[in-house]
Amino acid sequence: MAEKKMTSKQMLAAMQAKHYDDAMKAKAEGKPVVWSASIGMQELLETMDLTVVYPENHAAAIGARKCAPELIANAEGRGYSTDLCSYARVNIGYADLANSPAQNIPLPDMVFCCDNLCHTVMKWYENLAKALNIPMIHIHTPFVYEDDVPQRSVEYMRTEVEYAIKQLEELTGKKFDYDRLAEVMHSSNQTAYWWKKAYSLGMKNPSPLSGFDMFNYMAVAVCMRGKPEGAELFQLWHDELAAKSEAGLGPWKEGEEELYRVMWDGIACWPNLSFTFKTLKKNGINMVCSTYPDIWNLQYDETSINALCAEYARHYANRNLKYSVDIISKHVEEYKLDGIIYHSNRSCKLMDFRTYEIQRQVQERTGVPSVIFDGDQTDPRIFSEAQYETRIQALLEVMAARKEGK
């Protein structure tokens, strides 16, 4: 009997389980384990064949399984302020306790940081390196306040990469293999290509994609971007979505119609994922795109390390406000959005402190209504179901009125 082909959902679950199992096994075998920032230059680590886990992904999983409070309490008990990013508090708590019922990961032998998301992650990783007494490699991606990454930043990053390679060689006692790097860059590009191609199907009307799935699939974009399996998964997911779309199917089951199309700005509220999703769905609101998963769409000229550097500095979170407004306005057009939901994420000052102005400018440029709600990605103490519902209701009313007026 022919073996039944896995669905992308099954494949995703299997890959995630394997990712964590392999990491535990590697540690048990005495192999070095690296903790990396979620948009770290994984190409370098993959080239060195290192076992890598991603604390932000791990913290998200812990948050989604509602196991964050214990770890947060540990960090806060040791002097970490409630004000700090909750991913950091969860992870720093985990680094101390080394145990969570949600998911265990091996403790690191090295931390690998890249601050293209925020300055916060650099401070967080400094603390890990200090507390665990392990080496840290850091790649600084200068904030892009100009229209594109300037040449001086690329040249600086190039020297950082060379320095990081030297550190990796010293720490592992292995030579860095540039041919292997070329292969990894190719695989990474492929993963990013299929990732984008799949989630871009949200542009179809109705969207075959329920945007909250993106948050789940994102785990592989984070953790396995440099591996060929990453591309395989996203290609499969893409093909499923494309088939769905061709059959005229929307995001949900038959009879559940997509009435409104919205964008979600910022990270999910992991502990409240189901509530945030269901509140939208029961009102026929589908999240068809988000600025956040977009960040892992890193594609570059595979033959150039400079291009790799520039791409790491170039994404949404590391760019000026004008760029954000342009990108979101483009999303409004391409995804035919009816509304936008901005998550004012108590953890993430970097994203929050531009939200108000971005909202104003996007609204002015596109006319599309939007709301901002207060939440947090992993700390359950911030989000309020009542506030979220009220905000969504308000958005719904404006969207409905606009639809009628059309």
Added chain:
Amino acid sequence: MADYKALISELTRIASTPDKSIAESMKETGKEAFGCFPLHTPEELVYAAGYLPVGLWGGKTDLKLSDKFLQGFCCTIIKANLEFGMNGTYKMLKGVIIPALCDTLKCVSENWIYACPDIPVIPIVYPMLRKIEGGEKYCVEEFRHVQKRLEEISGRAIPDKAIEAAFIVYEDYRATMREFVRVASDHPLTFDAKTRHLVIKAAYFMDKIKYTYIVKDIINEVKQLPKEKAQLRIIASGIVSEPVELLDILTENGIAIVGDDLSQESRNWRTPARKEGTALEKMAGMIADQKGDTFLYEQEKYKGAMLIDQVKNEAADGVIYFQMKFCDPEEFDYPIVKKELEAAGIPLLYLEVDQLLDSVEQLRTRIQSFAELLV
């Protein structure tokens, strides 16, 4: 002979009335003012451009307009700066420089463009990999970029020799301040916590040559006087040691600040410049050579060890960590510093401060109990 007491009160007056002091300095120098946000802002370039560099370190104000841009959980230095930019308090500024040294600063440099369209903003990024050759080179290029923007705004070229000359002015200022904090440590009654702070702060609203000259006069006088003994000697760490009312409470409890690790104070001058290179290279070198600075990447995290050394060198009784509310880089350093000071048996007081804090009274009891613990 200069009357050092009159000079000290002149500086404390200047520091206490920034608006008036800036206007006076503009009049005296005939220069226009240019704003410098915290931290490590390259004032030398502003000086070389022929402007009066003015330090923008927040202050007390009613926050009415900045809420349009920033959520409640933003540090008050930045909220106040934005408020002042929006409400016209900063209308005399020809521009501002904002370094991208924390996530809040990155964002505010962007918001500023839209919140204060009449005051141009020049952002600058400092290299975190500041010790590698490419890092120092990048730092110099960022300085050049700032220079170019200053030239565009002022319509005047900034010759390299003007930068070299400005660097000398600032080196003299920094050397003087290194001496000042030593002398202040020997005279903790003359320079009680508030006086010490205000004398240092006055520099942000004055011409640096004039300021340095006055401080030198003060040093020369006070140096001759017998050393003084404070009941309790502490080291201050943080961004700023404000609000000043808090410093009065320290004094009331016999506590003097005899050394600091503050962004507004010693972090600016404790690292000596290198001997070789152009002014810009030396400025980049100073960033590269900084140790224990919250905002510059350092995997070893020397801050705790440096505070321990400082406590020993200054024969201090403890450390006060002035935690600026909502300042996450400082919040990240705290648990590490706490652990290290505890291990060294050094008393540590953590004060969460906020410049707008109307009532510092709630901190009074904590300061009192800390003082009791120390005696």
